[in-house]
Amino acid sequence: GVSARIAFDPNETTSIDAKLRYSEVEAASIAFNAAFSLPIYIGFLDGLQGFGVDPEQVAVDVNDFDWVFSSNIDPENEQETIEFSIKMDKDLEMGTLSAWAFYSDVEQALYSDGTSGAFQFYYGKDHCISSAIARSALLGDNAPMQQPTFNLSGLGSEFFGPYTPTTCDGLQSQIRNQEDFSFQVSLTSDEDSELRWQVGAYYLNIDRTVGVATLEDTGVMPPPLFSLINDRTDALVMDNFTTDVYSVFGSVNYDLNDRTEVSFALRYDKEEREVESLVPSPADGYLSKNINYCADASKFPNGCTLNGVQLDGSPWNPGFVDLDTGVVSATVPSRKKTFDELQPKLSITYDLGDNTTLFGSWGVGFKTGGFNNLGGKETIEMFLVNPDGLPVAPPDIYEKETSSAFEAGFTTTLADGTLKLNGAVFHSDIDDMQFFEFFVGPHGLLRVVEAIDEVTIQGFEVDMSWQMTDSIRFDAGYSLIDGEIDKMTVRPYVRGNEVPNAPEFTANAALTFDKELDNGINLFARLEYAYQGPTVYHVVQGGDLDAPRTLPYPIFDSGLPNEVPAVLFGGLGTDYSESEVDGYGIMNARLGVGSGNWKLTAFARNLTDEDYVAEVILAPEFGGSFVHPSVARTVGVELEYMF
Template identity: 40%
Template sequence: MERVEDYVALTPGVTIVTNTAEVADSQVNIRGINGARDAENNYALIIDGVLRTNPAALNREYSNLQQIEVLKGPQGALYGRNAAAGAIVITTKKPGNEVEGEVKVSGAEDNTFLVSGSLSGPLVKDELFVRLHADYRTSDGYYRNSFLDSKTIDGFEGWNVDGRILWEPSAATSLDTQIHYGEVDANAIVFNASFQLPAFAQFLGIPEFFEDVNDHRFVFQPNITSFNNQTALELSTKLDHDLEWATLTGWLLYSDIDNNFGADGTSGAFGFFNNEPTCRQTTAELFAAGVTLPPPQILGPTPEQSIFGPYTPTSCDGTQFQVRNQEDVSFELRLASPAGQALRWLAGVYYLHIDREVGVNLGIDKGAGITRALFVPPSGTNPTEQLVHDNFRTNVYAVFGQLAYDLTPDLEGSVALRYDREVRRVRNLVPADARTQFVDFDGPPFTGGAPLNPGLSPIINPSGVIPPQKRAFEQVQPKVSLTWRVDPEWTLFANWGVGFRSGGFNNLGSAATVDLFFNSTIGAGVKIADVFRKETSNATEAGFRGRLFGGRLRLEGAYYHTIVDDMQFFEFFVGPFGLLRVVSNIDKVRIDGFEVSAHARPASWLDLYAAFNFTDSSIKRNDSRPDTVGNKSPLTAKYTLNGGAMLTLPVLDDVDWILRADGRLTGPTWFHTVQDEQRPTIFGVPADYSVTRRDAFFLLDLRTGFETARWSLMAFATNLTKERYLAEVIPAIEFGGSFVSPGALRRFGAEFRVKF
């Protein structure tokens, strides 16, 4: 396993959405608490004891892995900021006195290749050690652009270099310094549109206007080749010093991750650019050439005679270019008592500064591709037609501590407390004097002359000014735990804790835009704010861990109950203003569930495992969309079932044959708060979203080959049974449809690894 999603696939009650929109976008759901796109993480990501705060830091290659743990439930006191749903703890191998290295080469279908290598050893014996690593991965991806006849839908190319210096000047002191640099050049926006407009299906006789998302047949034919570029630089240093009466741990992290992507647009359905010459020309030429669009779309000789969805081969969609850059500096200091005493304690402080830039641009497609800038003047080849662009700055201050006491030799009680205060500022960066050429916020007809940011329009904002804003969010997060070692084989535990995720700012002008175009025109009744509220959760858990048959069978189980207040949730709007990404709040969500797992080793050559999670969730209050009360928590699978086996059979004195199978059944999943409801749309007819739940799906991976202490040669297959499933569904409620992304297809490959 080199990527976190490989491990998540083996973890019950945890799901992840990644690589559907862009490489920096990963949404992790842990026991019903979802990660909202464009918000902070809902989990703490710890790499070798250092907390990473950038949401883009998760989705990358990890070298020299020793262990990955997914801890569930509030973990703030021990693992840090944003650990409301849990923590992902990654530990890599330390360099030591032995000179050792590893080279791995793998190849698979779709021109998929990975090359990685590492080397470690001492610079000064017993004192100074170093490890170097580099990797390169490339793939054409699974899907093809049928219009451009190219594999440019979900391709990927990326490389990383890592360095680590471990200094141990004495038995009491160690200084661990790491640097990571990586670059990615990939595709973006692996989506089609699926429509949920039954009135159109009946009136026009086109059944695809009312489509179950699970039945969608994917056709990719944009005229724009998408791109996604990321550069990541991370530098950390961590000090551990034994003071005899306590251990002092301190770390400092600098992170700078820049991410941008460009892709075909979504605006063809609104007719923004019907009178733009390139739109009219490409429509006529493609119609004359006999090009067809997948239903329910229709390509006619003119835009007015066509029915367009998003991402068509014409230029009438426009383009999109988005930027998400973040630079942050953080440090933590903590003191911890020795582990062997009856009363154990921990105390620490934490600071974080974030400087984040977020921009979303709608551009006019003049046939010259995408200009990689958020603002392009009307004289440019890809003029900006709509823009939200803001700078977000955050300062975070936290103190935390924990007391653990052995109430009896077999019963431990602990109390933890964390206090966070986040001060957030936002400043709008859209040029106030720039004007559109077509989009006018009151069309059709679209005659332009409006500000680029809908929030600057006098129709929406009479002042014509978006002033800077500042807000503070704070929370005390207690946690109480009891652990009873019933006997050497069995342990019972229970805990209660409060989780916290800070509120923040949407792009300024979001609330006014939704009010004007959806609430005042079609009576959508959607409540969106420029400031979204903090999320808090009260989580209770009780469970057991045990062993049978001398440790050959290990069992675990837990029941959990969580109340989430103001759960943060991503909403995507498209309309006569262009597109809008916002974070909203679900006022109250109840989550109940249980999970059980078993690991067995009936023989020295056979390992078996199985794990099951069931989550029952219910929205109890949602002022943003009141008719969704009683629905399920979004992005939460009803259940997950994992199982697998590994055989290790000797074939020669030092050669083993390995066969491993891993399967996962993921239950039905809703991706929005709107589920079985009908909702008004900008097209004047209601949409029915009862067909937007992702069906359950089963994935099977297989791996087999030969292994020695020095080398291994393996063949592998992912998604062996060729399961067709959806990676993500993003309903755009007032648009009358959903943006759907396909899952990975079957892929065969081989891998060779050598150690020295």
């Protein structure tokens, strides 16, 4: 990538700063394995050890997972980005007028191997049959398989998961293109008066296209990137999302006395959102015979009909279909909705002494609602909702997230100003906390946003910075988070579980050296260590309260209470208690020299080559998780030159 910046003062009261950046990325895309959580299968797989199968891996702790990457598809990811921004500050008699504008255009596409091998809808294809034999243990080249999946001699003697070395799992392709423009103007009073204020307005326009497709893997080159609509497509969600954001804001700060300051801020946001489906119409012949859910007589006894005519296949997106009658529409209706929120914030600071300040604040937070891909709700209802009616399919519209948050803390300086300490405690009550969930099934991979109705988060954080000498500084910090799910309509049995994606605690420390040598060259170095405590990545966490049991028969019972059934495996019992990622620490280092307008830096990320699980995407109805390994030690050199 390349970037450029120009900053100048056209006169004594005006400054202008403009930036331009262009970048291209070509890299691998999805690098996941599947870690199953199906204890019942341990006995079924017994006897296959001679073929390299470890039955215990069918109910594996994600932290002990054995990574195998043997996909027949070389995953690719391309992204092109252009950004431009300009900012102006103008000094006026009453204060400072500031205005900025930002434009961004991002085009991204990726494809990778598919996740559909276990669902068998390509099993009748010659390419699937031949590739299964060619990669089998007894009749082929014995291609490595992720544990505990196996392929003895082709179809009929296999247990396939996602990302196999065969063509039987299809492939997945995604696009995410976004163009946005934003503008803000504000007027800020002088800082040296007892009463200080700011007023402003903000506007944002977003035009985003998001698409995810499941395609047939014929064994030849995958279709071009950015191409989701072609003769290999079997399932597709693709929509255009448009957003207009209007905001006004203001704040007032007032010094009650020499030691006490109070401030009040108020912001109002209004977001107008609209979504339009870009999936081609079944009326124009866009049907799939591979993922042919309309042929399932248990769901559609009379098949699917369009204008009274029975279809020879199924629409790419179930959003076209009335799931009760099988009647197919030619279009998926567009949707629009407006979200708004008034957000007050009250703060107070008190100088306890010359070196110590106490502070406290309360405020309302807001994160707008929006739309999932159209047809997502119907897809989940068709393929994943079990006889108990769970999980509840997330609606196409997810509501706004709001929070009421309180914080109190201190800042202090010791040892003649060389040691700085900060600490704070916080408590937040959150309504409709937004959570990304991945649903996996015969439709492929579907990502939706759903709401956790009520969440409580509290904790504390402390940090320090010690300037040991003129050249050496030591920094350290620690934070503890306690988050709990109080209510969730989509999965009511997760009440009491931890809030996902929030480590129980984090800790960090860094040592920095920065010194100018006699020859004018600046020598700098930094060694840092960061530790992340145990982390769960999903609301389902094992032993969940009152979890549903689709098939409560002894043969399907792993002996573990309160399991979430794997709907796609006939309701078999699961155990997700081992889906939590253990704590881990990473060390990074930098060493460099520079002078004036240039800097040369050598770096090492994950210096000790720590092996850990970077991410867990739990798919409860699938019966397992998609797990991503850590990035190995990375070393490199950076050269910066400013002109």
